[in-house]
Amino acid sequence: MNRYVLAASTLSTAVGLALAIQASPGQAQGKMDMSKMPQVVKDNMARMEKGKLEKCYGINAAAKNDCAEGAHSCAGQATKARDTKSFVMLPAGDCSKIQGGKTTAS
Amino acid sequence: METATPSLLELQCAMRASLVVHDDRGISAHVVDAGMSPAERLDVYRSTFASVLTKALHLSYPAVHRLVGAEFFDGAARIFIEAHPPKSACLDDYGEKFADFLSDFEPAASLAYLPEVTRLEWAVNRVLHAPDVEPLDPRRLAALAEAERERVSFVPHPSAGLLRVDHPADLIWRAVLEEDDDALAAIDPGAGPAWLLVQRLATGVEVRRMGESAWRITAALFAGRPLAAALDEAPDTEASALLADHLAAGRFIDFSLNETSA
CATH class of the missing domain: 1.20.5 (Single alpha-helices involved in coiled-coils or other helix-helix interfaces)
Known part of the structure; x- marks a missing residue:
């Protein structure tokens, strides 16, 4: 053929x-078709339906542009951003929970 | 007054220099100096600019934020924002280059999987905010003549995307967002490549693993290549079930017929 x-x-x-x-x-x-999905996908979708992932991703342009959601009040009190270049940074979050995933420089 | 009134464009460019590269020379003469100095007033805008964009990155990259922690994320974001200020007013469009930035970001070098988790989150973000488009009705294909069926190529739905990763970025992404510490501990960050389908369903965004052959055929179809050429990507694969799944799930919005088939 x-x-x-x-x-x-x-x-x-x-x-x-x-x-x-x-x-x-x-x-x-x-x-x-849910019945054809692997169990992990079904579980994942069930969790999403419970609103777990929407909590992270259930956002829209309006929410991002909303002053009330910002890091300050919009009233102008925050006049100085932190100078982040001046301190040594190391990842210090959930990455430490992954075995074999290094968090210090090799 | 000797000085000519600046045009709106000149004011905007001067304001941009103040916001992005902290150069107030062009703008400060045009800022009211009462109660607060022009520099202090401009600091408010600078701070807002940085914090809103940092917040936007946080919302687009929640798994990255949790992986590296808030302090590291904010620090990396501030450096990224200075290097890559937004080109669009829509904050959902901001941060596409964050993955490339992190892959070259020395303090994050120890987390080899981080750029791929970042890339995955961007794919999720794009799919999430993709426009609603009516999917292709398979009945339109059923109406094609036999000779026409040989020449079909497809237009992918904007709410479906593909990503190939060298690390198990999907497992990390899911475990982090679900706060599943056992799953995190069970992940081997060096475990081989994965071929991912990212799609928006009625219930949310799903990231699904595909077989390499199915992914390669799908990638060719999503790139608009003709079906015959896409099937050549994995000649030994029985692709009709795969194609049926794509059609039934609405992953295409249209098709076209290529000029020549022979």
């Missing part, structure tokens, strides 16, 4: 499958 015939037959099969998937009950277009 030459590559173009293969492409045509792959597409034909795929379209048939896709229409069948979309026609199956509870399968709205654009959503994935």
Whole structure:
């Protein structure tokens, strides 16, 4: 089978499958079939539904531009940014929880 | 007055110099000097500029923030902001170069996986804020003649993205955001490459691992290459189930027919 015939037959099969998937009950277009997902993905989605990841990513342009969400009150009290170049910095967060992940310079 | 009134553009350029490179020479003569000196007044804007952009980076890169800690993150962000001030007024578009910056940032050199976690978070960020576009209806493809089916190439949905990583950036990203210390402890940061699909679902953003062959075919399709050429990426792969999954999940928005097939 030459590559173009293969492409045509792959597409034909795929379209048939896709229409069948979309026609199956509870399968709205654009959503994935949960029953075919690995457990870890199901767990992950369940957690996302509980709002865990939205807490980190559930943001929009308005929130980022919102003065009330900023590091200061917008009233002008914060006149000096910290000079961060002057102190030695080492990563000091969750990276230390990864075994074998070094946090000191090698 | 001898001095001509500056144009708006001149004022904006002078203000920019004050904000970004802390050069007040052009602007201070045009700032009210009452109660607070012009330098102190400009400091308010400088501080706001830096803190809002730092906050924007924090919101776009929450896993990186947790991995390195707040102090390190803020320090790295301030240096990044000076080197890469925003080019767009939309803060969601800010920080694309943060991964490249961190990969060259000496204090972060010990965390080899950090640039890839950063890249993954940017992909998540792009997918999250991608416009809603109606997906391609597979019935449009079903209506094609046999000869036309040989010549199809696709337009990917903006809410789907691909990323190849050398470190298990997806496992690190997930474990950090879920505050799963056991999962973090179980991660081998040196564990081989992974081929990732990042997509927005009705329920949130998902990062899923793909097989290398499936990823390569998908990457070719997302790049707009014809189906026949994409299948050449992994000739031994049975791709119809993969393509069906993409179509059913709405990962394409349109298709076109290439000029020649032979």
